[in-house]
Amino acid sequence: MAGREDTHFGEKTVPLADKQGLVDDVFHSVARRYDLMNDLMSGGLHRAWKDALVTAVNPPPKGRPGRLHEKTGKPFALLDLAGGTGDVAFRVVEAGGAGTRVTVCDINADMLAVGRERARERGHDEAVSFEQGNAEELPYPDRSFDCVTIAFGIRNVPRIERALAEAHRVLRIGGRFLCLEFSSVTVPGVDALYELYSFNVIPRIGQAITGDREAYQYLVESIRKFPKPPAFAKMIEAAGFRRVSFKSMTAGVVALHSGWKL
Ligand SMILES: C[S@@+](CC[C@H](N)C(=O)[O-])C[C@H]1O[C@@H](n2cnc3c(N)ncnc32)[C@H](O)[C@@H]1O
Numbered sequence: 001m002a003g004r005e006d007t008h009f010g011e012k013t014v015p016l017a018d019k020q021g022l023v024d025d026v027f028h029s030v031a032r033r034y035d036l037m038n039d040l041m042s043g044g045l046h047r048a049w050k051d052a053l054v055t056a057v058n059p060p061p062k063g064r065p066g067r068l069h070e071k072t073g074k075p076f077a078l079l080d081l082a083g084g085t086g087d088v089a090f091r092v093v094e095a096g097g098a099g100t101r102v103t104v105c106d107i108n109a110d111m112l113a114v115g116r117e118r119a120r121e122r123g124h125d126e127a128v129s130f131e132q133g134n135a136e137e138l139p140y141p142d143r144s145f146d147c148v149t150i151a152f153g154i155r156n157v158p159r160i161e162r163a164l165a166e167a168h169r170v171l172r173i174g175g176r177f178l179c180l181e182f183s184s185v186t187v188p189g190v191d192a193l194y195e196l197y198s199f200n201v202i203p204r205i206g207q208a209i210t211g212d213r214e215a216y217q218y219l220v221e222s223i224r225k226f227p228k229p230p231a232f233a234k235m236i237e238a239a240g241f242r243r244v245s246f247k248s249m250t251a252g253v254v255a256l257h258s259g260w261k262l
Contacts, residue, residue: 004016005017010217010218011225016158016159019158023156023158026212029215030206030210030216031085031111032210035087037209045253050087051091053151053178054088054092056176056178056258057092059078059095059097060076060096061096075099076100076101077144077145077147079149079170080105080151081135081148082105082107082151084114085111085115090128092149093124093128100127103128104129106132107133109132112131116130136157136162136163138167141170142170143170145171145175146175146176147177148170148175149179150178155223155226156222161238164177164236164239177236177259178257179257180254183252183254185251190251198223202216202219229255232246232255233257236257237259241259242262243260
């Protein structure tokens with residue numbers, strides 16, 4: 001159709017305007033079983049990847065008063081974009097000292113509801129707030145966070161450039177953007193095994209645990225469609241970030257991207 005912009009939803013081509021709704025359906029469907037699925041699909045490895053992200057965030061250490069921002073005098077504030085059920089947020093507040101505050105922003109009310117329940121159970125409802133919002137159009141003022149993270153979220157966002165520009169806008173000068181995302185396995189032999197596992201095993205586990213095979217078929221397809229780390233690093237740079245770098249982990253299964261607002 002003339003003038004219609006398309007994008008991909010997994011292997012399917014869909015109108016750009018439809019992608020967010022399709023992504024939302026996936027996470028409505030899997031929200032209750034999302035964390036269990038992460039453990040099952042990754043054999044627990046997602047915990048190590050998220051720990052590497054938290055190390056890079058470098059929240060103010062425990063046992064000391066919270067680090068105050070040198071200019072604003074406010075405690076360390078982190079925005080976890082597409083933060084879903086709060087996994088990254090909880091790790092940051094557990095690693096950080098008093099005063100560490102995390103805002104989880106996610107578009108999906110069901111993922112956020114699971115996150116709020118988990119925060120109450122863990123006693124983190126003071127330190128972590130859950131807010132509904134679209135990464136492409138953040139409901140926060142300019143320069144309001146010391147760090148912005150996004151874990152396994154960016155590939156679900158229809159207009160990635162807009163989300164990167166928004167992350168840059170809400171960061172304070174000197175703040176860091178960190179993005180954990182699936183990447184592409186480059187080790188010969190491991191790549192074929194990974195492909196086999198992704199396309200044959202993951203959708204079956206998804207079917208057994210969540211009753212939604214399609215959702216996990218989308219997740220593995222969307223990994224394949226996501227730009228390779230050097231291309232994604234260029235997108236981060238184009239959004240205005242400096243000293244952009246990435247580190248591949250687990251034979252390239254995931255990459256941790258970093259950029260600074262300078
Ligand atoms: C694979 S989950 C990742 C959740 C969490 N970061 C983690 O690592 O466990 C992807 C999340 O991205 C969210 N998401 C998708 N599109 C979004 C958007 N445009 N803005 C904000 N969140 C979005 C989904 O609702 C979902 O919670």
